[in-house]
Amino acid sequence: MIVRPKVHWFRMLFVWRGSVLGLVMPRLLGILAISLVALAGHLWFRDFGVRLNPAPFSLVGIALAIFLGFRNNVSYDRFWEGRRLWGQLVIATRALSRQAATLVALPDDDPRVRHFAALLIALAHSLKHQLRGDPVHDDLARLLPADLAARCAAAQFVPVALLTELARWVQERRREGQLPDILAANMDANLDSIAEVITGCERIANTPIPYAYNVLLHRTVYGYAALLPFGLVDSIGYLTPLMAVFVAYTFMALEAIAGELEDPFGREPNDLALDALARTIERTVLETVGVPSADLPPALQPDGNYRLT
Numbered sequence: 001m002i003v004r005p006k007v008h009w010f011r012m013l014f015v016w017r018g019s020v021l022g023l024v025m026p027r028l029l030g031i032l033a034i035s036l037v038a039l040a041g042h043l044w045f046r047d048f049g050v051r052l053n054p055a056p057f058s059l060v061g062i063a064l065a066i067f068l069g070f071r072n073n074v075s076y077d078r079f080w081e082g083r084r085l086w087g088q089l090v091i092a093t094r095a096l097s098r099q100a101a102t103l104v105a106l107p108d109d110d111p112r113v114r115h116f117a118a119l120l121i122a123l124a125h126s127l128k129h130q131l132r133g134d135p136v137h138d139d140l141a142r143l144l145p146a147d148l149a150a151r152c153a154a155a156q157f158v159p160v161a162l163l164t165e166l167a168r169w170v171q172e173r174r175r176e177g178q179l180p181d182i183l184a185a186n187m188d189a190n191l192d193s194i195a196e197v198i199t200g201c202e203r204i205a206n207t208p209i210p211y212a213y214n215v216l217l218h219r220t221v222y223g224y225a226a227l228l229p230f231g232l233v234d235s236i237g238y239l240t241p242l243m244a245v246f247v248a249y250t251f252m253a254l255e256a257i258a259g260e261l262e263d264p265f266g267r268e269p270n271d272l273a274l275d276a277l278a279r280t281i282e283r284t285v286l287e288t289v290g291v292p293s294a295d296l297p298p299a300l301q302p303d304g305n306y307r308l309t
Helices: 021-040 042-047 055-102 111-132 137-143 146-153 158-175 181-206 211-262 274-288
Strands: none
Touching (some): 021 211, 111 137, 137 146
């Protein structure tokens, strides 16, 4: 995710880091080359009686803009739903850690309360790794006992396995008389909320936008951008390269941004900062169960390119 301070509107025109300009620059140079070819062959086209008219491009451009807008809305909906689900995960983990620290008849520094907190933290990290396709062993080994870490790592759905361990912890506290039935039911409701988060994230990650839809839009954008200089050259002459590159930048950059947002859990610059979110959950859970602020892991910050992972 790009996180950078606001800049003056004029400086914003020349921002490079954090934009997709570097990604689309080679394609824009290709459009510039096509524009120069169209400009150089303009008189040659006239000699053969070929009259180029921008009217068809205007009609196609309007339709393409609407199509791209719809594509962008679909991608941003996926991005925002992913962020909302992780916000729900933060709420549920904070509620559960508070309940474990204050409602269960155990002191904050009891190993059983700290174990419950470690399970919550491990669940957040394991969900992040599952969505990104990364190995989860290191975080499990860091947070959990060796036998439990090995058993959870062997599961096909590690977050669900950890959720089951959390439910067993609640059941054990209820059976031992340290947690009344009604409070156990409240904690179970928060566990159900985490289950909704896991399933919602899996639905987004496992259901991409239909491939044929992406192919159609991609071909239309690049076909339009490549042919546009030939439609403009008769009307604006030497300004053709400038206008063609500007229009191509608008369409290509919008398609590139929508492509990044389509999978909000990846590692591209505009994807969700899952590392930072998981670290936030770790910090807030540990603090809730009594870990001193000085012993908390540091919050993640954007790197030199304003990227927060």
